[in-house]
Amino acid sequence: MESTFLPTLDFAKQLDKEDTLSHFREEFYLKPGTIYLDGNSLGLLSKRAEKTLLESLDDWKQYGIDGWTMGNHPWFFMAEELGKKLAPLVGASPEEVIVTGSTTVNLHQLVTTFYKPEGNRTKILADELTFPTDLYALQSQLRNHGYNPDTHLVLAKSRDGRFLEEDDIIAAMTDEIALIVLPTVLYRSGQILDIKRLTEEAHKRGILIGFDGCHSVGSIPHSFSDWDVDFAFWCNYKHLNGGPGGVAGLFVNRKHFGKLPGMAGWFSSRKDKQFDLELTLTPAETAGAFQIGTPHVLSMAPLIGSLEIFAEAGIENIRTKSLKINQYLMDLIDTELAGLGYTIGTPREDARRGGHVYLEHKEAARICKSLKENAVIPDFRAPQGIRLAPVALYTSYEDVWNAVQILKKIVVEKQYEKFENTREIVA
Numbered sequence: 001m002e003s004t005f006l007p008t009l010d011f012a013k014q015l016d017k018e019d020t021l022s023h024f025r026e027e028f029y030l031k032p033g034t035i036y037l038d039g040n041s042l043g044l045l046s047k048r049a050e051k052t053l054l055e056s057l058d059d060w061k062q063y064g065i066d067g068w069t070m071g072n073h074p075w076f077f078m079a080e081e082l083g084k085k086l087a088p089l090v091g092a093s094p095e096e097v098i099v100t101g102s103t104t105v106n107l108h109q110l111v112t113t114f115y116k117p118e119g120n121r122t123k124i125l126a127d128e129l130t131f132p133t134d135l136y137a138l139q140s141q142l143r144n145h146g147y148n149p150d151t152h153l154v155l156a157k158s159r160d161g162r163f164l165e166e167d168d169i170i171a172a173m174t175d176e177i178a179l180i181v182l183p184t185v186l187y188r189s190g191q192i193l194d195i196k197r198l199t200e201e202a203h204k205r206g207i208l209i210g211f212d213g214c215h216s217v218g219s220i221p222h223s224f225s226d227w228d229v230d231f232a233f234w235c236n237y238k239h240l241n242g243g244p245g246g247v248a249g250l251f252v253n254r255k256h257f258g259k260l261p262g263m264a265g266w267f268s269s270r271k272d273k274q275f276d277l278e279l280t281l282t283p284a285e286t287a288g289a290f291q292i293g294t295p296h297v298l299s300m301a302p303l304i305g306s307l308e309i310f311a312e313a314g315i316e317n318i319r320t321k322s323l324k325i326n327q328y329l330m331d332l333i334d335t336e337l338a339g340l341g342y343t344i345g346t347p348r349e350d351a352r353r354g355g356h357v358y359l360e361h362k363e364a365a366r367i368c369k370s371l372k373e374n375a376v377i378p379d380f381r382a383p384q385g386i387r388l389a390p391v392a393l394y395t396s397y398e399d400v401w402n403a404v405q406i407l408k409k410i411v412v413e414k415q416y417e418k419f420e421n422t423r424e425i426v427a
């Protein structure tokens with residue numbers, strides 16, 4: 001039976017004892033005395049990720065150029081091998097996923113490939129709560145086609161500044177829209193969009209649709225293939241713990257295989273043809289066609305070890321714990337922080353919330369600095385958000401309990417007052 005919530009330290013310890021994923025914690029480098037709640041911005045290093053990175057360095061040391069086909073993790077096939085391992089996490093077949101580029105570059109690649117303005121259909125639909133890099137990329141893509149982003153980038157509006165209503169997005173799917181790009185999970189509030197429904201509605205209107213999965217991949221299960229999503233892209237350094245600047249991922253629905261990549265290079269080739277070095281490209285008949293140039297091997301290697309952990313833990317189990325530990329955090333906030341000016345800006349329903357809690361406070365910037373001084377690592381999101389991500393693989397319930405006590409102390413004792421209410425250069 002599920003134990004009913006109590007705000008006590010003993011209850012936190014009991015939840016840790018019952019946690020079937022708790023043994024994964026010792027696989028990660030957690031700084032002693034520090035509570036890391038920022039795994040949704042940069043996941044922590046695991047021993048297995050470190051191992052596969054060091055093995056790849058060793059392959060270079062041992063094999064030189066022959067490391068492309070020999071050694072622990074042959075470089076020539078690494079992107080495809082990682083695509084296979086990532087596929088179950090996004091609900092795709094192995095050929096539909098490739099590890100390549102960065103989130104923003106992959107967005108450019110996919111928009112260059114799939115945005116084909118024609119007749120009246122010339123606009124791109126996104127939303128006003130999306131992560132800025134997506135907007136900047138879309139604006140530049142429109143400019144490259146000779147369109148004015150002010151008129152051609154349509155942004156679905158939020159009613160309250162936190163959430164999006166699927167109905168509002170669907171209402172914006174007019175016959176002027178050629179392409180839609182939306183997040184799976186909103187980076188501030190953590191709201192999950194109804195990907196299946198949005199995809200169905202877009203397709204009913206003859207519009208292609210793609211998703212930015214940065215805040216969901218590694219934290220919630222997906223069914224990109226079954227939902228018939230056209231394309232998706234995401235980073236591997238947040239919930240997937242692939243390392244700072246790690247190589248990103250993309251998904252292209254198999255029904256689009258054979259489409260020429262908008263931005264081609266020799267790594268777009270069918271692998272058996274690549275070294276024929278012909279004057280025209282024979283693209284891979286998989287998502288591999290959306291690679292461009294030589295892969296960033298040393299920035300991919302940690303992901304090999306990291307994905308082993310996900311395969312062992314199982315994404316369904318990760319989601320179950322993630323829902324539970326985030327709910328636990330919200331329960332503690334409700335009971336322990338009442339009357340202290342904190343508001344939860346994350347949807348309460350399980351089906352609508354991702355892997356982090358968005359806590360709002362008018363002193364958020366100063367509270368975040370104070371948290372760091374107390375060895376709790378959150379991240380601040382302007383104007384007044386404190387993002388807290390208890391991560392299924394390495395955060396304990398006791399960590400969450402301690403973090404909430406510190407959130408309380410900071411406001412009760414007005415500890416935040418000694419800091420300025422401005423953000424740091426990296427927040």
Ligand SMILES: *Cc1c(COP(=O)(O)O)cnc(C)c1O
Nearest residue numbers: 102103104131133187212214235
């Ligand atoms: C983190 C994040 C990105 C980052 O893009 P990069 O190209 O890796 O810098 C993009 N989109 C969203 C929604 C993100 O959360």
